[in-house]
Every structure is written in structure tokens, then in C-alpha cells.
Amino acid sequence: MAGLSLDLIAVQLFAGLALGAIYVLFAIGLSLIFGMLTVVNFAHGAFFMVGAYVGLFVLMMGGNFWLALVVVPLAVGIIGLIVERFLVRPLYGRGIDYPLLLTFGLSYIMVELIRIAFGKTGYPFDTPELLQGAVDIGIGYFPLYRLFVLGAATVVLLVLWLFLEKTSFGLIIRAGARDPQIVRVLGVDASRVWLVVFGIGTGIAGLAGVLAAPLQGVIPEMGSTILAEAFVVTVVGGMGSIGGAVVAGLLVGIVVSMTSLFAPEMAKVSIFALMAIVLLVRPQGFFGRAGLMS
Amino acid sequence: MNDMSQMMADVPARSNSLFDVAVRHRAVLASLFLLIFPLIMPFKALAANILIYGLYALGFNLLFGFLGLLSFGHAALFGTGAYFCGIAIVHFGLPWYVAILIGTLGGAGMAAIIGALAIRTRGIYFAMVTMALAQCVYYLFYQAESWTGGENGLRGINVHVIDIFGLKFDFLDPLTRYYVIAAFVILALFALSRILASPFGAVIEAVRENEARARASGYNVLLTRLLTFILSGAFCGLAGALAALHLSIVPIEMLHYETSGMVVMMALLGGMGTFFGPFIGAAVFMLLENLVSLWTVHWQLIVGAVFVACVLFFPAGIWGTILRKIRP
Numbered sequence: 001m002a003g004l005s006l007d008l009i010a011v012q013l014f015a016g017l018a019l020g021a022i023y024v025l026f027a028i029g030l031s032l033i034f035g036m037l038t039v040v041n042f043a044h045g046a047f048f049m050v051g052a053y054v055g056l057f058v059l060m061m062g063g064n065f066w067l068a069l070v071v072v073p074l075a076v077g078i079i080g081l082i083v084e085r086f087l088v089r090p091l092y093g094r095g096i097d098y099p100l101l102l103t104f105g106l107s108y109i110m111v112e113l114i115r116i117a118f119g120k121t122g123y124p125f126d127t128p129e130l131l132q133g134a135v136d137i138g139i140g141y142f143p144l145y146r147l148f149v150l151g152a153a154t155v156v157l158l159v160l161w162l163f164l165e166k167t168s169f170g171l172i173i174r175a176g177a178r179d180p181q182i183v184r185v186l187g188v189d190a191s192r193v194w195l196v197v198f199g200i201g202t203g204i205a206g207l208a209g210v211l212a213a214p215l216q217g218v219i220p221e222m223g224s225t226i227l228a229e230a231f232v233v234t235v236v237g238g239m240g241s242i243g244g245a246v247v248a249g250l251l252v253g254i255v256v257s258m259t260s261l262f263a264p265e266m267a268k269v270s271i272f273a274l275m276a277i278v279l280l281v282r283p284q285g286f287f288g289r290a291g292l293m294s
Numbered sequence: 295m296n297d298m299s300q301m302m303a304d305v306p307a308r309s310n311s312l313f314d315v316a317v318r319h320r321a322v323l324a325s326l327f328l329l330i331f332p333l334i335m336p337f338k339a340l341a342a343n344i345l346i347y348g349l350y351a352l353g354f355n356l357l358f359g360f361l362g363l364l365s366f367g368h369a370a371l372f373g374t375g376a377y378f379c380g381i382a383i384v385h386f387g388l389p390w391y392v393a394i395l396i397g398t399l400g401g402a403g404m405a406a407i408i409g410a411l412a413i414r415t416r417g418i419y420f421a422m423v424t425m426a427l428a429q430c431v432y433y434l435f436y437q438a439e440s441w442t443g444g445e446n447g448l449r450g451i452n453v454h455v456i457d458i459f460g461l462k463f464d465f466l467d468p469l470t471r472y473y474v475i476a477a478f479v480i481l482a483l484f485a486l487s488r489i490l491a492s493p494f495g496a497v498i499e500a501v502r503e504n505e506a507r508a509r510a511s512g513y514n515v516l517l518t519r520l521l522t523f524i525l526s527g528a529f530c531g532l533a534g535a536l537a538a539l540h541l542s543i544v545p546i547e548m549l550h551y552e553t554s555g556m557v558v559m560m561a562l563l564g565g566m567g568t569f570f571g572p573f574i575g576a577a578v579f580m581l582l583e584n585l586v587s588l589w590t591v592h593w594q595l596i597v598g599a600v601f602v603a604c605v606l607f608f609p610a611g612i613w614g615t616i617l618r619k620i621r622p
Contacts, residue, residue: 040418042366090606096418097364101562102605104366104555108598116592224551228429231422239419265437272430276411279423283414 010139012261013254018146020253021153022215025208026226027233027245028160029201035177035240036197039088039099044205044230045223046107051076051206052213052222053114056123065128068210069152076206077199084198089191107223114220122219149211156204157246164242173197177240232275238288247286313622320569321487325480327570329473338468340584342475344577346537349479351560351572352486353529358558359567360490361522362502363413366421366554367428370408371527373435373549375401375534380448380544381441390453394478394535401531402524404431409523413516425554432549448544465539475536482529487569489525498522559601565614574613 026048033041041047051072058068083106091098127145134141164170172193176183184190209222216222233252237244252271260267278285316323328345335341354368378400382393408431412423435442442448456463456474463470489495500508501518509515538544547553556579564575582600586593608615 034418038418040421087602087606094609097421098605098609100364100418100421101558102602104558105598105601105605108555108594109602112592112595112598116595228426228551231426235415235419235423235426268433268437269430272426272433275423275426279411279414 007140009258009261011142012257014137014139014142015146016254016257017250018150018253019215019257020250021150022208022212023226023230023233023252024246024249025153025156025204025211027230027237027249028157028242029204029208030230030234031237031240031242031245033198033201034234035242036173036180037088037092037099037194038096039103039198040096041103041201042100042227043083043103043107043110044202045225045227046110047076047080047202047205047223048209048212048226049218049220049223050079050110050114051209052125052218053118053209054206055210055213056118056125056218059126065131069207072210073203073207076209077203080202081195081199083202084195088198089194111220111223118220120220122217122222124217125213127214145214149215152211156207160200160204160242169193169196229271232271234285235275236278236285238285241285241287244285244287311622313620321480321484324483324570324573328476328480328483332469332472337584338472340580342468342472342540344580345472345475345479346533346540347557347560347580348573348576349482349536350530350533351557351564351576352482353526353533354557355561355566355568355572356486356489356498356529357522357526358561359572360495360498360502361519363519363523364421364558365412365424365523365526366551366558367408367412367424367426367431368526368530368557369549369551369553370424370428370431371401371405371530372534372537372553372557373544374404374431375531376538376544376548377435377442377448377534378531379535380451380538383451383453383538384448385441390456390539391458394532394539397535397538398528398532401534402528404531405524405527406520409520409527413519413523425551428549428554429551432546432551435549436546442544442546445546447546448538449542451538451542451544453539453542471540475540478532478536482532486529490569494518494521559597561611562609563601563604563611565611565617568611568613568617571611571613571617575611578612 026044029047030041030044033039033044054072054075055065055068058071059065063071083103087102087106088099091102131145131148133144135144135147136142137147164174172183172188173196176188176190176193180190183193212222212226229252233245233248236252237246237248252274255270255274256267259270263270331344332338332341335344350368350372353371354365357363357365357368375397379393379397382388382396383390388396408424408427411427412420415423436444438444453465456465456470463474465471465474490498497508497513497518500511500513501515505515508518534548537548560575560579561572562575563578564573565571579597582597583593586596590596604611610618
């Protein structure tokens, strides 16, 4: 353990938070969609991947990273709207497994379409020039881009929080997540709300994809890896809970980052061990309501 | 009219209509089909693959179709069966039949571990937890390089001669190889049919139909789930072990997420909750994969589209739809 100073641990902890920020953005969309539509979106990883590729496309077309940050969530969100309206909607009321199976099949199609358009091999994704290099954050030097990811995630969360808490549409979403039937009885067109929620959830997944791209590059299969990790986040945090997604996402990021410092060979497996422990001790997750499980 | 025949079907007395006789002897009929299958299939190696993945889908369907639990982690059971069988041969030099037994038990054992964690959750969680745990199993086998060969897969599972009761079969001959594998699949078919016809089989379906009522009737729902998961694991482990012998290598992709997803597609395509449907689904899936990849490398696009269409328009699957049509 020689050479492992307190500063190194602190920097690694911070790196874990930045990684966790990606998980949080990914899992929050998953959670929002599940809480509202009771759909487990198995294509969420594919939307994440498409987000990264749309970002790549913007760069190829001569646009810059900042333009990509605007275009990606809009483009991916619109794909999400189309998917909900024409594919997921006919399946409501036909049992909880069917939308899941549909989105699973959809992820196959999306991955293959990307392979057709961009090829099977991956691409590197340059860190924008403005965000290259490292910055001294008091405890040591820290890559500027990771700091930016952390900041961007915080902004998205804040906007989402304001939207959910302060707007009347957000009120409907929160009410719908608690009791969709009452919301419908009160005369709200629930299908329109579901449409918007699906669009927002997938849009954020796309944004997470383009934010993650400079950290890991882009390949067509990048979605399935993060999907498994996001399920860990969801199980640990509690399904359908936004607060749970935030806490668990950051925790999972820190666990990954810490085990890759202390026991690199365990880095991939550690989060699943975390999930196993949570399942044994508290099967509904940190913030999960027990009723949501059935 | 339809309601009348439905009522008739519910009467437990042995009816002698052709359909009921066929249902009673489903394992025999399915076995006969397997025996003539290679004669109508031009590619013997593909036929053997269909056998193996058909068995994998049958094992998966025991959990998904009959118990109603959707697992997205069955690759872990299939792959563990394959690796255990392969390790028994490559590292311990055990005979092939012991290796198959070890593979089957390996699948069941892995199912016991994953099941013990996953059945603590219900419904929608189950798919997520099984998928995440299977991913964990993938990494564990990936890293245990000295045992599993890591990224390169486990090589050198060379079984050339199958010797049993003094008889020797040339395992390198494609048709002989098919029938050796078919023998195990037929055994599994009879076992599966027996399980489903037993009182335990009735409890499995009772838990699927109405969990609260099954519990109120005094059945241990959690134990039923775990046992069914383990049985499913044994079938999938056997399929994996046969795959290891057939391929003479265990690629790491066997444990991959796509292998889990593939079996979900097969079961739904064929018809979940039917006895033989998943096998039909596996056959159609693999034929589709082989035919489509003749003219495009992007066969997953076609397979995905067929699957999505199935979910939207034919949730009963191919075999399920046929059964519904011909049921008297």
C-alpha cells in the first residue's frame, strides 16, 4: 500500500463521483420511465449508445461538442417519442413483460442500424479542447473534463428537479407516478404525459451517452454494458425512486473507482457484490417502496 | 361453441380425441420429430446446433413459460454448464459422460446461487437482477484465465469417440454426433414432460396463475421458484455441456448478454408456456440467422424486427398460434 496517499484516495473518490454522474443520468431516465409507465426500458442502453453516435455525427459534420450537447438530447428524445407512440403504447395493459421484451428487441435493431451506418468498429471521441488538461482542486490535479461531467449532471438534475417540483406538468408526472388511475379520473390525458416522460428519459440517456463518449470512446455495444450496471444502480437505489438513483449512482461510481485503485482485478465484479449484499439485506433497495416490487 | 369445447377440455376424464392423445404423448412425438429432423435438414452441424439451443430454450421456458419469471441471465447457466463440462475434460481428463454430468450439475449449482439472490425480488426486478448477476458471472469466468482460457475461450475439448456399454460411436461423423446429442435431448424431453405432468408441475403453474392463491393453498412459493430455477439451470447446463462437446471449444461469448437475450427471443418466437414451442422457436431463430446471413451480415436487424413484430402481433408465438388453431 506504499504510495497510496490520502490525496490519491481523495482524487480517486472524486473520479468515482464523475463516473457515478454518468450512472445517475442513465439510471434517472430508467427510473422515471419505470415509475411513470411501469416499463423497464431494455433499450435504454441503446438510446445511450445512439446519443454517443449522434454526438459523433455532429462532430463529423463540422459541429462542435457544445452543439452536440444540445442536438443529442433533442434528437434522441424525438426517437424516444416515436418509439413510445408507435411501439410501446399498443402494449399497455398487456402485462409488464411485453414492453420489456419489445424494448429488448428494439435494442437489437438500434444497435444493428448503428453498425450499418457507422461500421462495427468503434471510434475515439476527442475531449473538447476547452476541457482538456487537469485542474488543481485543492486535493490534487483532476482532469477538467471529468469535473465538467460532474457539473453537467448537476445542472441536468437541477433542471429536472425544478421541472418536476415547480411546474404543473411536473406535478402531473409526480401524481401519475403515485397513482395513475386517479390522475386519469381527474381528467388528465395520461397518454400524453407518458409520451413526454419517455421522451425526457431517453433524451437524458442520449445526453449521458455523449457525455460518456470522451471518457470511453464509442462502440455499438457500449449500451449493454452500462445497462447491466444501471440495473445494479436501480436495484441498490430502489426502482422508480429518483433520489435512490442519484445516491446509488454515485455510490456505484465510487465503488468502481475505489476497487480499481485497491483491487483492480475486482473492479468489474465489485458492484455486483454490492448488489448481492443489498438484495440480501434490503431487497427493495435504499429508497424503494416495497409495493413497487410486485 | 368455443366455450363448450373449452368446458369439455377441462373435464379431467381421459378423452381419446387425437389432440388429447397427442398431448399425453408429447414427449414421444417430440422425440420422433428429433429422430427424423436431420433427414430433412441439409446441414447436419446446424441440426445439432438447433438441438442444443432447442434444449436451452426448453429449459428457459420451464422458468419463463410455466413459472412466469422472465430471466435475462440464462447465459450464466448455459455457459457454466459448458465451462464445467469443458474443464472436466481439459483439466481433469475425465470421461465425456462424467463431464456431461458435471456440466449439468454446474448449471444447476449456478442456478441455485443466482436463484437464491434473484427470487428475493419479484416481477420486474427479476429480469434486471438475473441480467446483472449473469454479467458478474461473465467477468468471473473471463478473469479466471488459467481455468477458462479467458478471452480466447476454453480450447481442446477433444472427444472423438463416444464409448458406451462397449459400443463405440464416431463422434466426428456429423450424423452420429447428431444422434448422440439427440439421445440426451430426448432424455431431457421425457424428464421435462414428467416434471410438468407431476403434482410439482401443477404447483409451478399455480404460482404463475395466482401467487396469493397458491400461497393460501399452503404451497411454499419461494421454494417452488427456487426449485424451478434450479431445474431450469440443470436443463440449460446440460445444453451447455452438449454445446461444449459439439464445438470442442467454449467461447466466452456463451456467457455473454446476447446469449441470454437469444433464448428469450427463441422462447417467445416459438411460444412460451407450450411444451415444444421453444424448440420450434430455436429452430426458426437459427434457420433465420443462417439464411439471412447468406445475403447480409446484419442478420440481427431482421431477427430483431421479427421479434418486435412477434411481441406486437403474435405474442403466442408460432407453435402457440398453431396449437390454438388445431385445438379441437
